[in-house]
Amino acid sequence: MADPTTYRPAPGTIPTDPGVYKFRDAHGRVIYVGKAKNLRARLTTYFADLVTLHPRTRQMVTTAASVEWTVVGTEVEALQLEYNWIKEFDPRFNVRYRDDKTYPMLAVTMNEEYPRVFVYRGARKPGVRYFGPYAHAWAIRETVDLLTRVFPVRTCSNGVFKRNAQMGRPCLLGYIDKCAAPCVDRVDAAEHRRIAEDFCDFLAGKTDTLIRRLEREMSSAAEELDFERAARLRDDVSALRRAMEKQAVVLGDGTDADVIAMVGDELENSVAVFHVRDGRVRGERGWVVEVQENATPGEQVAAFLLQFYGDELQMSSGVPREVLVPVLPDDHDELTEWLSQRRGSRVSLRVPQRGDKRTLAETVERNAGEALTRHKLKRAGDLTTRSAALTELQEALGTDDAPLRIECIDISHVQGTDVVASLVVFEDGLPRKSDYRHYSIREAAGDGHSDDVASIAEVTRRRFQRHRTDLAADQAEQAAEQPGNGGDLAPEAALDPATGRPRRFAYPPNLFVVDGGQPQVHAAAAVLDELGVTDVAIIGLAKRLEEVWVPGDDEPVILPRNSEALFLLQRIRDEAHRFAIGFHRSKRSKRMTASALDGIAGLGATRRTALVTHFGSVANLKKADIDEIAQVPGIGATTARSVYEALRDEQPTPAVQPAPAERSTQ
Template identity: 85%
Template sequence: MADPSTYRPATGAIPTDPGVYKFRDAHRRVIYVGKAKNLRSRLTSYFADITGLHPRTRQMVTTAASVEWTVVGTEVEALQLEYNWIKEFDPRFNVRYRDDKTYPMLAVTLNETYPRVFVYRGARKPGVRYFGPYAHAWAIRETVDLLTRVFPIRTCSTGVFRRNEQMGRPCLLGYIDKCSAPCVGRVDADEHRAIVDDFCDFLAGKTDGLIRRLEREMTSAAEELDFERAARLRDDTSALRRAMEKQAVVLGSGTDADVIAMVGDELESSVTIFHVRDGRVRGERGWVVEVQENATLAEQVESFLTQFYGAESDMSSGIPREVLVPALPDDVDQMQDWLTQRRGARVDIRVPQRGDKRNLMTTVERNASDALARHKLQRAGDLTTRSAALTELQEHLGLDVAPLRIECIDISHVQGTDVVASLVVFEDGLPRKSDYRHYGIKEAAGDGRSDDVASIAEVTRRRFLRHRGGEATPPPVDGDEPVAIAAGEVSAEEGKKRRFAYPPNLFVVDGGAPQVHAAAAVLEELGVTDVAIIGLAKRLEEVWVPGDDEPVILPRNSEALFLLQRVRDEAHRFAITFHRSKRSKRMTASALDGIPGLGATRRTALLTHFGSVANLKKATVDEISQVPGIGATTAQSVRDALSADESTREDVTSG
């Protein structure tokens, strides 16, 4: 591990101009590439107090053995050079948006005398026009099969074309009129080029003009009593309409945009992009990548735009007029100028706020979220991955055995009110929902604020109360609620005493050093020595072990950290769900309690009729009195009580 001070350049020697810098390791391999408006300001930040750096940045500067930079004239040049270097050197500490699969595109070889259309995967080449990418190759082939009926463009390879040209006989597609057969001279190069142009225009969104032209030709043929040609044109028009129906219209006609959404957590981010051309979704792509350092959403967007639109040698036809993103890059003006240069026309980058574009962004975000969930489920469902995670946990934490049973607790409240805790259980890396627990926590006296450390200690004590004597954990008491497997609610076996089968190998606390020390003190007090305990701090995903002054930093791409994060997030979700339910019940009860003449039966009737207290507050006295069992006097009492409650809330808010 290198000491950054050994290769730190003199501050005065670093220029203040924009530029791009490279960190190299002891073997002169480039391990990180970055750009900066001010090289001096950016580079000196890497050589500040090393303990204050993000763990990933700290690992990078201690792995590096030298740093060098290149000054450029503008920030746009820095953007381009940064991408070129990332592509050339593939630095290990830079995030790369790589596909786990290649996406098919529809390619048209305009650089040939007789252009052909085919399904293609790989890098774009000059002289070839591309449409897509598409999610599935079969979708392209189905579209081509429909369109070659109307636009009989060549689809055969060069070898097949030359063989049929020598034989003087067309292939099967030529006989069934799905190819204009330029190989045998049915059409010359200019006529075939015109067919190709119409084919490209249709895929580019210029559909209305082509359909109107075919309809005019069909009408003209019918008037000339050429019914066979009119029928063929009718079928061609129907084929074009079917092809158009396969592309959903999402925006107004003429809209060309790429819609990009990013959804993620502290470790991974899911990126999904929809390609919209002429208002229709022409293709989509997706990635799940590791989040770089503590990068903001704006920085992630900038990194993605740089790599995605700089990835191909010829992207002029692939860059739309508008790029819709979840957050604007910090250097949005320079990014727009760079994309404009590559496209040869103006490109705007903006965040959609309302209307159809905002709705489409929501759809793309939903797809990105689903992709991230599928990715995590795939990892969690893989037996080999789960085994690796448990083994890594055993090694990093120095456990005697792999933690086959992991329990995690989390506290949830709002400014000290409705304090609850959750306990979730994972066995063999999978959730065991039948053993989930809810805990009700007594609120702190005095100022009403909750003490998370004390709550952690209380829940830990209640969980391990009888573990000291070697007995199983006692049944739920005083607010401990067992949970049904499917619904996540109180078990149907409420009256039965339920016990945990055995204690955990690893007990996880959501929090840092104070929380884990409080839980460890309780275990020591109870004499529990066979349960390992750790805390997982959310900000930097640090693992705290009792008695250690420094946290354990697990590799960000390790399966062990992924499993711990999943356990912690499940405990947080479970606690939040119970907290909301408890708070909702309290607010409902407090709003209708104490109203003269309103007992439990009438309260239930009111809530059943109106659906919620919020709807009841909007009702008039006449509307309330229409509820069976509610008279005019009681309705007036309800109306007065709810109005007084609303006035009290407004006074508290204004105060």
């Protein structure tokens, strides 16, 4: 590991002009490429104290052995040079938007004498028209199957075309009229090219013109009593309409745009792109990538635009007239100029604010969020991935065994009121929801506020006291099964005396996770020491930087941001947070309901629940009259009048500030 101070350039030697810089390792390989408006200000940040650097940045500067830069005249030139170097060197520390698959396109070879249609994957070639990309190859084949009955363009390879020409007979598609069969001169080259051009025009959005033309031809054939041709044209129009239904109109005719959305968490970003051409969604793309270190949303958008529209392989549909993004990068003017140069005409880069484009952007955002969820579930459900995560945790924490059972606690409250806690259990990397637990926390006397650290200690004590109780019951059960005691205690000892259900906490977790940092971890560890629990590893996960804190250590354990171990810990912590928030909302709702209806004569808990269930909320109940209240089962006229008068006698609530949002401990 290199010391950055050994290759740090003197600050006075770094220019303040815009430019592009490269970090190289000891073997001369480029490991990172970046650009800056001010090279001196940007490069100085890399040589700060290593403790203050982001883990990924720290790894990069300690891997590098030298840094060099190139000064350019404008920021647009810096943008272009950065893209060229990233493409040339493929640096390992630059985030790359790579697909785990290649998206298929529909290609029409207009550069051949007899154009053909086929599914294609790869870089764009001159003289070939491309449509897509599509999510699935079968979607292209289904579209082609519908359209070739109307536009019988050839779909065979050049080898098949030459062989049929030599034999003097067409292939099967030629016999069923799904190919014009130019191989046997059924149509000449000019006529076949016209068919191919009509095919391309339809895919390019000129659908209304083609349908109107076919309808005119159908009417003309009917007037000439050529009913067979009229029926065939009618079927052709129906086929075109079915093909149009597969591409929903989302924007006005002529709209040519790419709509981009980003959804992510602390570790990963999901990016989705909808390609809209002539008002229709022609294709969509998606990526899930690691979050760039310390990058703002605008910087992440800029990095994506640079890579996506700079890569000919990915940019199969070309640069559109509009690029709609979730947030504008700081250098959006330079990016707009660069995109315009790529397109050859003016490009608009903006954030949609209202109307159909804003609605479509929200749809794309939902798709990105669903893609991120599917990605996480796929990782969580893979046995090999879970095994790798547990092994990484064992190695990082230095435990003797992999943590097959992990428990995590989280605290939720609103400014110290309605304090609750959750405990979630994961076994073999999967949630064991039957073992989840809720806890209501005692609030501190006097100010009604609760201390998060004290709450962590209380939940830890209650959980492991339960463990000791269950363990004692198990020992009693084993003693009862020994010869000479008759076994009378075994059935009762096997059950939880409070619930009558089988005990689930008779054995401790391998790893106990606290949602929080060093103070929370020390509080939980002190409780374990007090109870004499020595066989449980305990850590804290601080959400801001995803740091793992271990009792007794002054520095956190930093797991790689792309590690399966960190992903598993994050998922467990988020599940505990979700479970705690749900219980907190339920508890607060019950308290508010009880306070509004408490003290009304003749109204017990059952009737209060019936009223709230019937009307949906206390607010709706206040709007009801006596007759409507009396219609609730179990509520008589006298009780209805008491409820009506009690709610009307309530004093108006003075204006207050909005309630603070629920939160969990960090």
